Amino acid sequence: MKLFDTMMTWLQTFFTDIWGWFGACVGLVISLWTGMPALGRGILIVQGADILSGLSCALLGRSQKSESGKVSSRVMLEGMIKKGAEWLIVLVCVYTGTPLGMEGICSAAMTYVIATELVSLLENLALLGLDVPLLRTILDVAHGGHGEETGR
Numbered sequence: 001m002k003l004f005d006t007m008m009t010w011l012q013t014f015f016t017d018i019w020g021w022f023g024a025c026v027g028l029v030i031s032l033w034t035g036m037p038a039l040g041r042g043i044l045i046v047q048g049a050d051i052l053s054g055l056s057c058a059l060l061g062r063s064q065k066s067e068s069g070k071v072s073s074r075v076m077l078e079g080m081i082k083k084g085a086e087w088l089i090v091l092v093c094v095y096t097g098t099p100l101g102m103e104g105i106c107s108a109a110m111t112y113v114i115a116t117e118l119v120s121l122l123e124n125l126a127l128l129g130l131d132v133p134l135l136r137t138i139l140d141v142a143h144g145g146h147g148e149e150t151g152r
Helices: 002-035 038-059 073-097 103-127 133-142
Strands: none
Touching (some): 038 073
């Protein structure tokens, strides 16, 4: 009976610890989310949508980033490193620009990141078959064109 009691005590402690860690993680996410500027939350949302759309393209074999067009861990790692570098730029701008009274630099950096992520998201949506004339115009301008309708 002592072994059973010991095991039950251990299981109760284990599950209490698990729920405690889970609660701490949820609390951390909520505090980061609510304390983050609106543009920062926008970056997270657009980056998440870009990751999901890029993964969808790869799962369907339509990715332009890998030779086979399929899912590639190397391509995914490079994308995550790029997104981490974008956050590094934003953090540097926030922690150096804000104390110097140059909040505009922070907003400009975040807006730039959102714009580049939106272009990537639009490219992925086009690869998934979403054919919207405005989307073609935006992608044409983003790639250095004039944004004129080509009649495709």
